[in-house]
Amino acid sequence: MTEKKMKFSISEEKRQILLVEDDIINREMLKESIGNAYELIVAETGEEALRIVRERFETLSIVLLDLNLPGIKGIEVLRRIKSDPAYAGLPVIVMTSDSEAEVECLTLGAIDFIPKPYPPSEVILARILRTVELYEDKNTIRWTERDHLTGLYNKEFFYHYADQLDLYHKDVPTDAIVVDINHFHTVNDRYGKAYGDKVLKCIAGNALRLINEAGGVVCRCEPDMFLFYCPHRSDYEEMLNQLSIVPKGGDSGENHVRLRMGVYSDVDKTLYVDRRFDRAKLAADSVKGNLANPIGFYDNSMHDAEVMEEQLIDDFPTAIKEKQFVVFYQPKFDVRGDTPVLCSAEALARWKHPKLGMVSPGVFIPLFEKNGLIQTLDRCVWSEAAAQIRDWKERFGVSVPISVNVSRVDLYDPKLIDKLLDMTEKNGLKPDELLLEITESAYTENAGMIVENVKQLRKLGFKIEMDDFGSGYSSLSMLSALPIDALKLDMQFIRSAFRERKDTRLLEAMINLSHSFDVPTIAEGVESAEQVSVLKAMGCDIVQGYYFSRPVPANEFEKFVAEKKEISACS
Amino acid sequence: MLTIEKLAEYGADVEKGLSRCANNEALYLRLVGLCIGELSSCALGDALKNRDLDKAFEIAHKLKGGVSNLALTPIAIPICELTERLRNQSPGDHESLYNEIVKERAALSALLA
Numbered sequence: 001m002t003e004k005k006m007k008f009s010i011s012e013e014k015r016q017i018l019l020v021e022d023d024i025i026n027r028e029m030l031k032e033s034i035g036n037a038y039e040l041i042v043a044e045t046g047e048e049a050l051r052i053v054r055e056r057f058e059t060l061s062i063v064l065l066d067l068n069l070p071g072i073k074g075i076e077v078l079r080r081i082k083s084d085p086a087y088a089g090l091p092v093i094v095m096t097s098d099s100e101a102e103v104e105c106l107t108l109g110a111i112d113f114i115p116k117p118y119p120p121s122e123v124i125l126a127r128i129l130r131t132v133e134l135y136e137d138k139n140t141i142r143w144t145e146r147d148h149l150t151g152l153y154n155k156e157f158f159y160h161y162a163d164q165l166d167l168y169h170k171d172v173p174t175d176a177i178v179v180d181i182n183h184f185h186t187v188n189d190r191y192g193k194a195y196g197d198k199v200l201k202c203i204a205g206n207a208l209r210l211i212n213e214a215g216g217v218v219c220r221c222e223p224d225m226f227l228f229y230c231p232h233r234s235d236y237e238e239m240l241n242q243l244s245i246v247p248k249g250g251d252s253g254e255n256h257v258r259l260r261m262g263v264y265s266d267v268d269k270t271l272y273v274d275r276r277f278d279r280a281k282l283a284a285d286s287v288k289g290n291l292a293n294p295i296g297f298y299d300n301s302m303h304d305a306e307v308m309e310e311q312l313i314d315d316f317p318t319a320i321k322e323k324q325f326v327v328f329y330q331p332k333f334d335v336r337g338d339t340p341v342l343c344s345a346e347a348l349a350r351w352k353h354p355k356l357g358m359v360s361p362g363v364f365i366p367l368f369e370k371n372g373l374i375q376t377l378d379r380c381v382w383s384e385a386a387a388q389i390r391d392w393k394e395r396f397g398v399s400v401p402i403s404v405n406v407s408r409v410d411l412y413d414p415k416l417i418d419k420l421l422d423m424t425e426k427n428g429l430k431p432d433e434l435l436l437e438i439t440e441s442a443y444t445e446n447a448g449m450i451v452e453n454v455k456q457l458r459k460l461g462f463k464i465e466m467d468d469f470g471s472g473y474s475s476l477s478m479l480s481a482l483p484i485d486a487l488k489l490d491m492q493f494i495r496s497a498f499r500e501r502k503d504t505r506l507l508e509a510m511i512n513l514s515h516s517f518d519v520p521t522i523a524e525g526v527e528s529a530e531q532v533s534v535l536k537a538m539g540c541d542i543v544q545g546y547y548f549s550r551p552v553p554a555n556e557f558e559k560f561v562a563e564k565k566e567i568s569a570c571s
Numbered sequence: 572m573l574t575i576e577k578l579a580e581y582g583a584d585v586e587k588g589l590s591r592c593a594n595n596e597a598l599y600l601r602l603v604g605l606c607i608g609e610l611s612s613c614a615l616g617d618a619l620k621n622r623d624l625d626k627a628f629e630i631a632h633k634l635k636g637g638v639s640n641l642a643l644t645p646i647a648i649p650i651c652e653l654t655e656r657l658r659n660q661s662p663g664d665h666e667s668l669y670n671e672i673v674k675e676r677a678a679l680s681a682l683l684a
Contacts, residue, residue, distance in 0.1 A: 025602050025609075025637040032593045068632060097636070117639040120590035 014039045015061035015132055020049040020077065021095070022069055026118075030064065033121035034128060046072025050080055057087035061132045064114070067096045067105075075104065082109035091135045093128070111135075147220045149197060150204030155227070158219030159273045162229040165217065166269055173232035174216075174269070176276040178262040178284040179203075179243060182291075184224035187257060191249040199257055200224075202246045210242060227277055232266050236295050260287050264298040282306060309367050312359070316373055319351060320380060326350045327384045328551035329402065331560050332522060332544040335536045342564045343542060344401040344435060346524075347385040348551045349377060374407045381405070382423055386434055388554055390427040396558075396565045403435035403465055408442040411450050417457060431461035439467045440490075443482060455483045465522065469493075469510075486542070487514045491525030498531055508538045515539060573600050577682045581645065588642035599641070606637045607683065610646070610676045619665050627665075628657035646675035 017038045021027045022045065031040055041056070043049035046069045053063065063081065067074035074094065082088050094105045097116035105113070112131055114124055145157035153161065165174070181187070181199075188196040200220070207218045207226055216230025226243075233239070240261050249256050262284025267276045279298040287296035319325060328348045333340035351359040368374040385402040393399050410416055424431055436457065443450055443466075454464055465486040489510065497507040514521045523535050526545030535543060549560070575596055579585045585599075592599045613634060618627035631654040638647040649671040656663055 023633060023636050025606055026640060028598065028602055029591050029640055032595050032598050033591070068636075097639070116636060117587075117642070118591045120587075121593040 016041060016056070016059050017128070018043060018049065018052055018056075018060055018063045020044075020046070020063065020069065020074065021066040023066070026066070026095075026116075029118060029121075030124070033118075033124050037125060038128070045070055046074065046077045049077050053081055053087055053090065057090055060090060061135065062128060063090060063092045064128075065092050065094050065110075067094060067098065067101055075101070075108070078105060078108050078110060089135075089139070091131050093131060150201055150220050152204050152207065152226070153217065153219040155219055155221040158217055158221070158227060158229070161217045162273045165229065166273075169231075170269070173266040175228070175230055175232050176264040176267050176273075176280040177228040177230070177236075177239075178277060178280040179207075179226045179228070179240070180260050180262070180284050180288075181224040182258040182260055182289070187249065190256070195247070195249050199246045199249075203243055203259075206243045206245060210239060227280075229273075236261060236263055240295060258291060258294065260284055260290070260294040260296070262286070262296045262298065279303070279306075308363070311356075312364055312367060313371065313373070315353065316368070316376075319353070320376060324352050324354065325377060325380055326352055326553065327381055327388070328553055329388075329557040330544055330551040331549050331557070332403075332542050333548055334541065335532060335543050336541055340532075340543070340548070341567065342400065342560050344403060345557065345560075346403045346437070346544065346551075347381050347388075347405075349381050350551075369407055369409070372409055375409050375413065378405060378407055378410055379419070382420070382434070386423045386427045386429060389429055389433050392558070392561050396561045398561060398565045398568055399433055400561055400564065401433045401435050401463075403437045405467070406436045406438050406442075408439070408450075411438070411442060411453055416453065417460065420457070420462065421460065432463050435463045435465055435486075437465045437467040437488065440469050451483060458483050458485070484519060486520050486522055488522040488524060489540075494523050494525045494531070498534075504534060504538070507535075511535075511538050511540050573604055573682050575600070578603065578643075581643075581678060581682060584642035584644050586642075588640070591640055591642075602637075603641055603643065603679075604683065606641055606643065607676070607679050609637060610634060610672075611680065615672070616669060619669055624657055624660065628654065631657055643679065646672060646679060649675065 015038050017034065018041050019027065019030055020043045021030065027042065034040070038061070041052055041060075043052055049063070049065070049069075050072070053060065065074050065077060069077070074096075078092055078094065081090060081092060088109070091111040092109065093112045093114055094101070094110045095114045095116060095118075096102070096105075102113055111134075112127060114127065118124060145153055147154050181203075184196065187199060200223075203226065204218075204220060207228065211218050211228070211230060214230055214233065216228060218226060218228050218230075221227050240259055244257065244259050246257050262280045262282065264276055264280040264283060267279075279302070282302050283296035283298040285296070286302065287294055326349075328350050329345040330348060331342050332344045332346065334343040349361060349365075351361075351364055353359050365374070368377055382404050385404050389400065389402055406416075413419075420434065420436075421431070424434055438450075438454065458464060463485040464483060465488050466482065466484045467488050468490045469487050487510075489507070494507070497504045511521050520541040521539075522542040522544060523531075523540050524544040526532055526535065526543045526547050528547055531545075532543055532547055549557075575585050575589075578588075578600075583603075588603075589596065589599050592602065613630050615627060615630045615634070618624075618630060631650060635647070635650050635654045638650055649668045653665060653668045653672070655661075656665065656668070
């Protein structure tokens with residue numbers, strides 16, 4: 001070992017021992033026996049011993065305690081050390097000639113005895129060394145198996161203990177439960193980290209009480225997530241209520257901490273423990289944001305969906321390679337004139353899965369948005385759409401701009417602009433022939449950066465359509481600041497406006513507002529002639545929906561291109 | 572002058588006593604010297620004479636620790652017996668035990684010469 005390392009090494013550091021002994025002969029003997037191996041701190045009275053423990057317990061390795069002390073007796077010193085949680089873990093070796101005192105000392109928490117008269121020096125040394133090693137090993141295990149803030153197990157040890165429980169209670173129905181704190185980071189932000197820590201400790205305390213009553217194990221596995229593995233129960237609501245008792249934050253005196261719970265009830269013990277908790281987590285996530293019903297239960301449909309998702313993720317690379325994703329096109333008609341005129345199309349991905357058949361985009365799009373695969377899919381669709389615009393231009397002599405979806409994750413790609421330019425250039429297109437649909441929600445997160453990127457795209461000539469407007473949270477006043485060329489009203493928004501008790505006032509207000517900013521509106525999901533005429537009367541510019549056509553493959557779409565060619569030729 | 576040989580002759584189990592001092596002869600002899608000093612200056616006789624048995628126990632118990640650890644067997648035996656009697660508050664002949672202690676103390680002190 002190098003000299004530097006010797007100087008800054010825990011293993012080479014002399015351990016400190018507190019020797020509590022009033023008799024000089026005994027003291028001197030012990031100093032000679034162990035003084036070379038350990039740094040001895042001497043106390044001659046009980047009072048002095050307690051003071052040193054209070055001040056230096058963190059660096060003390062062991063206490064050698066004589067029972068017969070002047071003032072506070074040794075047994076009382078032992079009792080006080082063991083009753084204070086701060087240093088109760090400090091090992092105390094009692095030195096006595098009184099064998100009757102041994103039981104009491106052991107009950108109070110003494111770890112060992114050194115009899116009087118003393119055994120030979122080397123025996124004392126060996127006993128102390130062994131005790132220090134055990135204490136340090138125990139401490140190391142305690143530190144590695146526990147979460148430092150709450151004192152609960154960490155995930156690895158928790159899984160290990162859950163396995164142990166299974167071993168001894170094979171036939172006992174058991175639940176895997178995940179408890180999550182909703183928006184915990186905002187609790188920290190609003191009331192400070194100290195309050196956040198207090199909340200976590202309090203929930204941990206509540207959890208331990210529950211486990212002490214009902215059995216099982218509990219851990220904190222993420223900053224704001226607790227796992228329970230306990231005998232099957234049915235009072236989950238009561239459990240959640242008990243866990244939710246935490247100190248109030250802020251001046252309002254209200255409890256702002258909301259928990260949600262995911263239950264995988266009566267688990268399948270043939271599954272690995274971590275898989276059981278994946279299921280409970282899935283159940284917890286199913287009620288995310290649902291304050292009215294914060295307890296989710298894992299069931300077979302979740303399992304089926306999970307299996308399906310895993311299969312789709314596994315199959316994705318092959319699907320890209322084998323071109324299983326097909327681009328469909330849905331026309332958009334300009335309805336401002338007497339006759340609707342095709343003005344563009346929206347490119348929509350469809351997955352022709354060799355085993356599952358046609359997979360709904362409602363299934364794979366959210367999944368790929370979640371895991372980032374959407375970026376690869378988007379690239380394929382853009383490339384296909386750009387090639388299609390060129391093909392129609394070449395064969396029909398007319399340009400039909402196509403809008404493609406640009407996902408939020410695409411907007412974080414520093415090479416996005418280069419890639420789009422490359423695609424348009426390669427196909428001999430002007431940037432305004434490839435329309436970019438960006439969802440409203442993409443603007444709400446990291447708005448500054450997104451807005452800057454979008455401005456850059458517009459400067460280069462790309463046209464931006466804000467997709468799903470009305471489904472997100474952006475305020476109408478934001479419209480003036482956003483760089484967009486068209487506003488696409490959310491399909492659900494249109495549908496609810498035309499539902500039984502037709503109330504189109506809000507729709508009309510939005511179209512008017514959009515016009516006041518000189519931004520044309522596009523209504524999607526339009527299904528009937530009546531809807532078209534109402535929207536037209538309100539001033540809506542462009543309409544897309546089943547009324548004109550469902551999304552169709554490129555060859556079927558060509559009839560619209562041919563019509564457009566004819567109209568162009570006539571005019 | 573106190574020597575290991577003299578102590579062995581006196582009847583001390585010097586091997587045991589030394590083993591408790593990590594075989595440091597100088598320390599052992601120094602501690603025996605200290606112990607003889609304590610034996611001479613202690614107020615055990617007065618406490619017994621005044622029938623202050625709690626005080627007598629306290630002193631005897633303290634002396635017992637030193638003489639036992641130093642393995643001064645001839646004096647350790649009566650001190651241990653007296654300590655136990657006082658601890659158990661047993662009636663009996665404390666005086667004859669004390670006289671034995673005084674006799675052994677004198678023998679030990681003589682070793683210092």
